[in-house]
Amino acid sequence: xxxxxxxxxxxxxxxxxxxxxxxxxxxxxxxxxxxxxxxxxxxxxxxxxxxxxxxxxxxxxxxxxxxxxxxxxxxxxxxxxxxxxxxxxxxxxxxxxxxxxxxxxxxxxxxxxxxxxxxxxxxxxxxxxxxxxxxxxxxxxxxxxxxxxxxxxxxxxxxxxxxxxxxxxxxxxxxxxxxxxxxxxxxxxxxxxxxxxxxxxxxxxxxxxxxxxxxxxxxxxxx
Numbered sequence: 638x639x640x641x642x643x644x645x646x647x648x649x650x651x652x653x654x655x656x657x658x659x660x661x662x663x664x665x666x667x668x669x670x671x672x673x674x675x676x677x678x679x680x681x682x683x684x685x686x687x688x689x690x691x692x693x694x695x696x697x698x699x700x701x702x703x704x705x706x707x708x709x710x711x712x713x714x715x716x717x718x719x720x721x722x723x724x725x726x727x728x729x730x731x732x733x734x735x736x737x738x739x740x741x742x743x744x745x746x747x748x749x750x751x752x753x754x755x756x757x758x759x760x761x762x763x764x765x766x767x768x769x770x771x772x773x774x775x776x777x778x779x780x781x782x783x784x785x786x787x788x789x790x791x792x793x794x795x796x797x798x799x800x801x802x803x804x805x806x807x808x809x810x811x812x813x814x815x816x817x818x819x820x821x822x823x824x825x826x827x828x829x830x831x832x833x834x835x836x837x838x839x840x841x842x843x844x845x846x847x848x849x850x851x852x853x854x855x856x857x858x859x860x
Contacts, residue, residue, distance in 0.1 A: 642666045644672040648698065653841035655849065657682070662689040663737030667732075671698030678840045679707040680849055682856060683748065691724045695736035696762075703727060703736045708836040710856055711748035711780070725767075726755045729762040729792075736766075741836055742773040743829060744780035746860045751783045756799065760791040760847040774832060776860060828859045836857040 642664050646652055650673040656663070656679040668710050670673055681688050694703045709721035721744075727736045735755065739838045744750040756767045784801040814824040833853050840846040 643668060649858045650674070651758065652713070654678070655840050655842055655845040656680070656690070657849065657852075658688045658690050659683075659687060660688055660689070660764070662683075662841045664691045666693045666695075666837055667677070667697045667703075668697050669701035669703060670819070672700045673698065674704075675762040676704040676841060677841075678845075679705070679723070680836075680853070681709040681721045681723055681851070683711045683713075683721040684856070685713050685719055687720040687722065689722040689724070691725045693728070694736070696736065696772045696822040696843075697730050699731050699733045701731075701734045701778055702799070703734075705738045706836050706839040708730055708743045708833055709740075709750050709752070709852070710745075710833075711743070711744040711750045712854070712856070714747045718746060720751070721749070722751045722753075724753045725827075726757065727766060727767065729756070729765045731761060732763045732765075734762065734765060735859060736740045736768070738769040739836070739839075740771045741832060742771070742782055742784075742803075743833070743860070744773070744782050744858075747784065749777040749781040749783070752801070753785045753787075754799070755787045755789060756797060758788075758790045758792050758797065762792050765792060765793040765795040765797065767795070767797045769799040771839060772832075773803045774829065775803055775805060813852065826857055829860065830854065833854050834859065
């Protein structure tokens with residue numbers, strides 16, 4: 638990434654940022670100095686063509702915290718089927734920093750979703766606390782989800798974890814709701830809404846939470 642894409646958060650700053658990518662690619666490089674806290678909530682939505690977010694975060698000052706919550710939704714069929722990609726690299730460069738990542742994905746129709754995440758802990762970054770989770774819903778046999786969470790650790794005194802899952806909607810829960818008068822379409826919608834809602838609710842801006850929630854709900858209604 639070029640310097641034009643680099644944003645530096647100074648000592649002790651607390652910043653919250655919602656980000657929506659619906660077409661093309663968006664690159665972001667952030668640097669967190671001592672005590673800075675960045676909470677980023679991202680939504681990558683691809684109903685046709687590719688929507689991609691590439692993010693790199695450098696934790697460069699002791700006590701810095703990086704919280705990244707993201708959702709991708711990919712749908713569509715044929716040659717123009719959507720492809721949603723999230724690529725995140727978090728670099729722990731100094732001692733005593735914290736990072737948290739939760740990335741969720743939904744792929745429907747013949748679309749593709751991809752998550753690639755790297756947490757790098759340098760030799761000097763003792764007392765690092767890092768967690769990375771990726772959870773996905775694959776809604777059809779023709780949809781594809783690729784997930785690659787990675788840890789690269791060179792320090793000894795760290796607490797790091799990562800994991801990924803790819804699953805389907807809960808058919809037993811759908812059956813249970815249908816027995817109580819809920820249509821299958823509505824039961825599926827409610828499950829997807831609940832899955833996506835965990836990320837939407839992490840938007841710290843109320844106005845962004847409402848507008849993004851409406852956008853995601855409309856998209857889920859078409860899946």
